Amino acid sequence: MSHLALVTLVVDDYDRAIGWFQTALDFRLVEDVPSLTDDGRPKRWVVVAPKSGGCAILLARADGQAQADRIGDQTGGRVGFFLHSDDYQADYGRMIAAGVRFEEAPRETEYGRVAKFRDLWGNRWDLWQRK
Template sequence: MARLAHITLVVRDYDEALAFYVGKLGFNLVEDTDQPEQDKRWVVIRPPGAGPHTTTILLARAATPEQVARVGDQAGGRVAFFLSTDDFERDHARFTAAGVTWVRPPVDQPYGRVAMFADLYGNLWDLIGPAPVGASAG
């Protein structure tokens, strides 16, 4: 059986990315291994509470002009990442207290409660929680 192991997120700097994703969003650092022969690090994170078989995010430092141009524009201005939570209000409040920039306020959709935020580079993320009790499935 195949599964998606990692997705790559192109970043400007490993440490500033870790400060945001681990420090502000509460992601877990899975691995941070120096690879001096390639002048890079293997930096892997995952959302808090995610199990060992969850798809992880590989933070890849931009090393060429083409890669630098992609920092903050992983999906051409569309939402690039969807972060699911079992408690929307808790995580929305925690992210707000940590200084996360909200692009769209929370709204109720048939699939759940959702709010859009930008990461430190401008990539767009949706925080998605369960649909409120009594919400119509549309």
Template sequence: MSDFAAGRSVATVTLVVADYDAAIRWYVDRAGFALTSDVDLGGGKRWVTVEPAGGGARLLLARAEGAKQIASIGSQTGGRVAFFLETDDFAHDHATMLARGVEFREAPRHEPYGTVAVFADLYGNLWDLIQLKH
């Protein structure tokens, strides 16, 4: 039993990007996310979030500043799959994403937990498009 509130959830995850507008275009136009906020914070900073149409955690698209952050663009998890985009219609979403120019790194495969294929975002971060078995 937890001492914490039952309503807690991971709501937003930061993704370091090179350019706000390029990242927005890729996530909205290619991956099918919705732009949920784009607020000018002054000094060249913006609060930019996108989220999948079905909900779930938002991505905060944070423009890299400084050599350390710039070096992490595209490899925030050292080359491992960083994010998991769940779908209830893998075949449809896979075909749509391919048609929109998303680069899949493998053919879809069937695993005991579901159907999955790895794709890369515009910076090379790896994602799983996955339809879980229920």
């Protein structure tokens, strides 16, 4: 069986999204390739990923009002993204210093330590470390 390589996150601006992922989450820019839509309009193939590897995110600039309407709420208000941490305190502190908005203080659960935060667009994430 293959592995999950990419998930798409619809954003309003490529460069702003790249900057946020690099600064707030310490991701690396994997690819940034100019491209064209099926009808010839310019777009980019932009991929960011955690420096440690794993599933990457394809940043897709909204194309049309229907996609723009979903920016920030791609999962209907549920947590849709889970960022695993090997050093929770360090990652949490770095993210706070970078301006990440957490919805709660870190808490212990049956599956590990977790705190919910929102990305630049309002999508909900968990910063999570397994027990």
